[in-house]
Amino acid sequence: MESHTVQSEQAATVESQNASPNPKHAQVSKEAAEAAVPRDEVLENFRRMIVLGSPYATGTLPLPPSDFVLFYTTEAGETRSLDLAQASVEQLEQLADACAPATFGRGQQDVLDESYRRAGKMDSSQFTTRIVPERTELLDVVRDELLEGEQSKRLIICELYKLNIYGENAFFKAHIDTPRGTNMFGSLVVIFPTQHEGGNLIFRTDGQEFNFDAAAALKTVTEPSIAYATFFSDIEHEVAVVTTGKRVSLTFNLYFGDIEPGISVSPPTATPASYDAFCGAVEAMLNNDDVFPNGITLAFPMRHVYPVKLSDNREYLSHVHKILKGPDAMVHSVFETLGFQPRVYMFYHMRGFGGQVKFFIRRPLVFPPWASQVEVSEELVREWGGIVVRGSGPDEDRPLGWPRSRPDEEVYWVSPPKIALEKQTFLAYGNQACMGYAYRSLYIVVRIGPAGKRMEFKTWV
């Protein structure tokens, strides 16, 4: 078998595919040309409907006085306590002294780099708090404001992770939270009302920024309260510089508790409004014989990234449909409800040995440690249930070992494929290295049959 260089799941060049500039595709594009106007309209319509709901929720919440009491042990084995609703400067100094400098994950390694993260941290084994999100309204916030539709009724496991303390000039630059399991979907941060200024939590999605000034929010409340932020862990966030005082926070990891094999989960659905609109648009497309008269394979780049276990395993992506978030859940759910077979795939664009090939598969290509190349063939891709995508290159522009055994499939990107996660440098930074799990950019692919026989094509064969 020939080996080739794989350009990972990158896809920037794939955009040109829809334009089909190659004259060899002329005969293929004849019907495409006929249906060109409605097709573009349909895809544009879909694009407009697949919007990111708010991937974070923030606010303040009053809690009983005892919930502000923190017990912790020092390195010398001494046990101390303080009331974080009225902590003195000295008490906060002592707490900071009992913390270790916070490291963070760069790739699969934990590093200390104070130009990226300057804060103190304490592991959950070293302190106790009475705050149990399941016993407060915090979990309702996660359910009602972060999750949508059916998802909000699912079993959620909330795991206390760390205590962080930020003194003057401390911060944590832009990062995403490292997945600690294939079922982890979110993070919850609780900020105590200790005297401090700055340390805003800043979220960025889709080029938009949201700035949560927890310190200011806490000053507006009369009862002892905490500030909170809950968000999908793959959303970029940072803690801005603390200008005065000490900011103390707790972090929790949020998992779906029901994705283990054997537990049946109703597929996630989205908010009725966006769901109904998108469902209506898909139905209109199916009922219009002039749109995609010969059927179509649609690829939806997902708006979120998802945790996978780093192994070459046939079950590699089988959990993902159970942890889809927001708009991704909506796309999957609408097609599934209508009787189609949406499937989650990875996408590869491989170049090398005289050509290039693009394909979807449901398991990762594993690079042998001794080479930057990987062995894969068309046969293997098909055996794994993959889809070889019609490329932008001519027929001859095909890598060795990739004879065309059957026609490649024309795939339409509903929106441009995402730039590979691995290429976005800030995303290489997690809040702590975690061996074995990583986020991946993934795609929902669905095959739609020709007019009159829309349900005929199965995505998974």
Ligand SMILES: O=C(O)CCC(=O)C(=O)O
């Ligand atoms: O302390 C905070 O507000 C959040 C810190 C954070 O983002 C993290 O620990 O991953």
Ligand SMILES: [Fe+2]
């Ligand atoms: Fe974080």
